Amino acid sequence: MSELDRELARRLAELRRTDEAGAPSFRQVLERPRARRAASVTWSPLRLALAASALVFIALVALLVHRPPDGLSVAQGVRSLAEWKAPTDSLLRTPGSELFDSVPQFSLAPVTVSGESAHPGQRKKGVSP
Amino acid sequence: MASGEIEAELERLHGAGFAWALACCRHDREEASDVLQTSYLKILDGRAAFAGRSSFKTFLFGVILKTAQEARRRNALRSLLLQNWSRRREEPATSREPEDRIALLSALARLARRQREVLDLVFAMGLTVEEAAQTLAISVGSARVHYDRGKKRLARLLGSGGRS
Secondary structure: OOHHHHHHHHHHHHHHHHHHHOOOOHHHHHOOOOOOOOOOOOOOHHHHHHHHHHHHHHHHHHHHHHOOHHHOOHHHHHHHHHHOOOOOHHHHOOOOHHHHHOOOOOOOOOOEEOOEEOOOOOOOOOOOO | OOHHHHHHHHHHOHHHHHHHHHHHOOOOHHHHHHHHHHHHHHHHOOOOOOOOOOOHHHHHHHHHHHHHHHHHHHHHHHHHHOOOOOOOOOOOOOOOOOHHHHHHHHHHHOOOHHHHHHHHHHHHOOOOHHHHHHHHOOOHHHHHHHHHHHHHHHHHHHHOOOOO
16 A cells, blocks of 8 residues: 555545544434424525426427328328329429320321322332332 | 344444445535435335345445435425525534545545545445445446545645645
């Protein structure tokens, strides 16, 4: 043990001996009355008002946080969300977009290109079958 | 341990227990007596059971420390809401107290809580650092760090008259 340790041990042990010497007896501690020390307790009106205000504030915040928007119930809110249409939906309708909604139909009639018939068997110009 | 044996052990360690309760309660005698009584009742009615994993002294000191911490929390909440400063007020040093005792108490009050507790347990209560770690429910390594730093700081404070 260093000199410092010895000095600290001596002083703290002395402190403990003094505390022990002034201790009430074991029986006195075990059997002391357990009544609350209420005589020195007083309610300050200001502190009471502050505590009440804090409780009211907390209750208001809780109500605001959990209130459904625009007075709607939760179920009503879900339905209105499903029916909602974006205001810019019209910008998505581009010219010719109706082509994507149907399957094109091909005609069996011959297609005439520059006076020639594209019918099979009529390969030469002006030659008819 | 039988109930009679437990009571006999408590009575045997009563002086040391009171000194430790005082250290845990910032030397408020009334609070220390309340804490010590509550600790005794907890042990005697089985709410705090000695399992034999440490010495009975270490176990008792641990119960006293925990009870003092609970009392401090209750008092802090109560004094926050109520105009009751008598429990929180430090017992003023009177001119009847020896000066070196006042200086030592003042220096101890300036240490970090864990450092003060480890030094009290090791130097004043005669526990080893390992037993102090068990009482405080911290690791032995942490207890050694608190012990070393607490010792150096306490020596500095006592050397400078508690001013630094």
